[in-house]
Amino acid sequence: MKKIKRILLTGVTGQLGSELYGLLSKFCEVVAPTRRQFDLSKPDLLRDKIRRCNPDMIINPAAYTNVEGAESEPDLAFAINSLSPMIMAEEAAKLNIPLVHYSTDYVFDGKKKSPYLETDKTNPVNVYGASKLSGEKNIESVLGESLIIRTSWVYSSRGDNFLNNIVKLLKYQDKISVVNDQTGAPISARELAKISLLLLNPSINNNSKIPYGTYNITAGGSTTWFGFARQIQHVLDNIILSNALILPILSKDYKFKAERPIMSLLDNSKIMSKLNITQLDWKNIMKNELQNYNV
DSSP states (O other): OOOOOEEEEOOTTSHHHHHHHHHHTTTSEEEOOOTTTSOTTSGGGHHHHHHHHOOSEEEEOOOOOOHHHHHHOHHHHHIIIIIHHHHHHHHHHHHTOOEEEEEEGGGSOSOOSSOBOTTSOOOOOSHHHHHHHHHHHHHHHHOSSOEEEEEOSEEOSSSSSHHHHHHHHHHHOSEEEEEOSOEEOOEEHHHHHHHHHHHHHHHHHHOOOOOOEEEEOOOBSOEEHHHHHHHHHHHTHHHHOOOOEEEEEOHHHHTOSSOOOSBOOBOOHHHHHHHTOOOOBHHHHHHHHTTTOOO
16 A cells, blocks of 8 residues: 555535544645535546546545435435445546545434444435445445445534534524434544544554444444433533523424434444544533534
8 A cells, every 4th residue: 555645535614524634634635625626416527536636545524414305306415425436436446545435324224222233234214325325335346445434423513513503593492392212322523533533544654554344433322312402502501591491302293304213323342442442422522522612
């Protein structure tokens, strides 16, 4: 494997992409095109851009993540989440470089009673999940040695995500209804990027072989979206000064277009063993993320 001097990073304006850029740019040159410059909705146009960049590694956190929108725009979701990763994998194979791709717990149906292992049978229940699983399979079929990181319930103090949406509701509404029958472990984009870098550091700094395969990276512990919202209110109580009442509801009461997995927990044993670390509980990660939160 050749020395990593230049990384092509997609999705730099997204919550995970921006965190990865901040960390990776300390070690090497990071080419981070905007969405317009590297448009994943137009897969065939990516080949020339990749060749012109001539990277030593491609990292792809970019995705079509609108779960509801994917039901109405399946072609767009598959173009971004499936076809574009395949193009990246094909070009990575030609350049003989590694591809790091981020995926989701939505490749599973959520019917398991315990956290999902990397080896568990996939069975997505919505278009978004199907498009992400297709992306995984396309990469693996083209690039035998790839690194796929599955995660779930990612949030950040910036951008459009559950954390910021709840903060807005806490400021302006008296009652907030939040789903209480879906289980997961929220992880900040910052923590996800840090663990990702721990996994990639040996190959970036020491020119060693990237640890290929599929890895789960989520927070420790578990909660529901309702529990997550209550914890946000608790941690930011002195900042928001909200008396809003957060009410638990069932998924069926929310009238989603797309079915959601009830179980979104991913088993972190493989990555924790690989890195010889213990994952922080989701509450501690959130407390760290919100220390300097700007409402």
